[in-house]
Amino acid sequence: MSGSKSFKSTIDRERKVLELRASGQTFEQIATACAYSDRSVAYNAYKRALKRTLVEPARQVRDLEVHRLDLLLGAAWNQALAGDLRAIQSALKIMERRAKLLGLDQPIHVKSDVYDYTTELEIDKELSRLIDLINSNSQSI
Helix, strand or coil, X not given: CCCCCCCCCHHHXXXXXHHHHHCCCCHHHHHHXXXXXXXXXXXXXXXXXXXXXXXXXXXXXXXXXXXXXXXXXXXXXXXXXXXXXXXXXXXXXHHHHHHHHHCCCCCCCCCCXXXXXXXXXXXXXXXXXXXXXXXXXXXXX
């Protein structure tokens, strides 16, 4: 590798990219300092480093939160199994929060109908249908 500095790993190199960018260096200067072939390679290294920097701490925080929720659930679990309604409610809230945090819940599917009315006749016809529907529902009340 050409350049003024030898790097032990890709992570070390990307860490240096972040330091240089934070100090105001251009991607051209970063490419030279970190022995990248050109500024676009340095820019891509910068994007990778930013992503890694954001993802890893988020993963660590999520793991910590899951651990905390597990501890809380453990504290409420025996009382919940014994029938304590407050403990049951607490356990369910903890389990719900844990599922949300880990993305365990299935996505909610919403059914929607989309109508494409291209003529006034179609709009008038649908309006009549809706008026009839409203009238039939109001008579049954």
